Amino acid sequence: GESVGLHLPTLSVQEGDNSIINCAYSNSASDYFIWYKQESGKGPQFIIDIRSNMDKRQGQRVTVLLNKTVKHLSLQIAATQPGDSAVYFCAENQAGTALIFGKGTTLSVSS
Amino acid sequence: KAGVTQTPRYLIKTRGQQVTLSCSPISGHRSVSWYQQTPGQGLQFLFEYFSETQRNKGNFPGRFSGRQFSNSRSEMNVSTLELGDSALYLCASSLGSGDLKSPLHFGNGTRLTVT
Numbered sequence: 252g253e254s255v256g257l258h259l260p261t262l263s264v265q266e267g268d269n270s271i272i273n274c275a276y277s278n279s280a281s282d283y284f285i286w287y288k289q290e291s292g293k294g295p296q297f298i299i300d301i302r303s304n305m306d307k308r309q310g311q312r313v314t315v316l317l318n319k320t321v322k323h324l325s326l327q328i329a330a331t332q333p334g335d336s337a338v339y340f341c342a343e344n345q346a347g348t349a350l351i352f353g354k355g356t357t358l359s360v361s362s
Numbered sequence: 363k364a365g366v367t368q369t370p371r372y373l374i375k376t377r378g379q380q381v382t383l384s385c386s387p388i389s390g391h392r393s394v395s396w397y398q399q400t401p402g403q404g405l406q407f408l409f410e411y412f413s414e415t416q417r418n419k420g421n422f423p424g425r426f427s428g429r430q431f432s433n434s435r436s437e438m439n440v441s442t443l444e445l446g447d448s449a450l451y452l453c454a455s456s457l458g459s460g461d462l463k464s465p466l467h468f469g470n471g472t473r474l475t476v477t
Contacts, residue, residue, distance in 0.1 A: 283463045294366070294452050294468030295405070302463060340405065349395065349418045350466055352405035 259356055266362040270328040274341035274353055277322060281343040285350065286315060286326045289338045298326070298339075328358075336360045363389060366469035368453050374475045380441040383472045385453030387434050393417070393458025394436040395466060396428060399450040408451075411436055412458050440474075448476045 264270050276284070282303040287295035301308045301315045301324075308315050314327040324341050338355045367386040375381050387394050395418075396408040407420035411430035428438040434455070440447055450473050454466035 285465050287468075292470070294454075294470045297465045297467060300463070300465050344463070347418075349407040349410060349420065351407065352397075354404045 260354070261357045261359065263359045263361065264331050266331060266333060266360055268331050270326075270331045270335070270358060270360075272326045272328075272339050272341075272356045272358065274324040274326075275322060276324060276341070276343045276353075278343060278345060278351075279319075279322065280345045282346060283344040284315070284317060284324050285342045285344075286313075286324075287340045287342060287352075288335075289340065289355070291337075295340060331358075331360050333360045333362050366453055366455050366467055368451075368469035368472050370472060371470070372473045372475075374477060375443050376477055377443055377445060379443050380439060381443060381474060382437055382439050383451055383453075383474075385436045385438075385455075385469060387436070387453075387455030388467055391455035391457055391467070392434055393456045394430055394434065395454045395456070396436070396438050397452040397454065398422075399452055399471070400448075405452070408438065410458075443476045445476050448474060450474075 285300040286298040289295045299310045299315050301317050312329045316325045338357050340352050340355045342350045342352045344350045369384045393412045395410040397405045399405050409428050410418040414430045425441045430436045450471040452468050452471045454468040456466050457464040
């Protein structure tokens with residue numbers, strides 16, 4: 252079946268750097284996308300979402316970019332901090348169906 | 363506003379037993395979804411309930427079932443437990459009304475270990 256995937260299982264950055272986490276999706280009918288952060292021992296925490304009628308959306312220190320032509324989603328984290336260390340998941344949804352998650356990227360931030 | 367609450371946090375069961383997990387959604391949220399999370403398979407969708415009705419179902423055997431009550435609280439049940447059912451079970455709630463897109467908000471999960 253179709254699923255959401257991530258390009259890299261791990262990403263290591265230095266504190267203060269900008270991080271970019273990528274995600275490829277295969278369902279062209281998906282119209283809603285979400286990024287989640289999961290810390291050890293906790294459930295996934297909502298970061299930011301974007302609808303298919305948008306290309307970019309910004310939050311606090313985070314930006315999500317959506318490229319529907321190549322079915323690519325990315326999460327940019329500005330000035331990465333040690334507290335950003337976690338597993339990041341992208342998820343996609345098509346109207347009337349369940350939210351489907353990618354495998355996750357582990358972000359490690361060293362100070 | 364209180365978040366999604368799942369009980370218990372940890373469970374140890376023996377093969378062949380059954381288990382019931384509980385979830386209290388965020389106040390005002392009418393949709394509750396359940397996911398199974400394992401290192402090998404990641405987050406896999408089990409089912410979604412909205413206004414006491416199952417609205418979506420994932421690709422899990424009939425041993426996995428759920429229900430939702432009139433106050434939106436939800437339970438899931440796993441019967442005849444197998445070793446492979448060991449996982450983190452996550453509950454998430456959302457407004458979930460009609461075509462309005464709203465994110466899922468997750469609880470911290472119930473860690474089930476089957477021995």
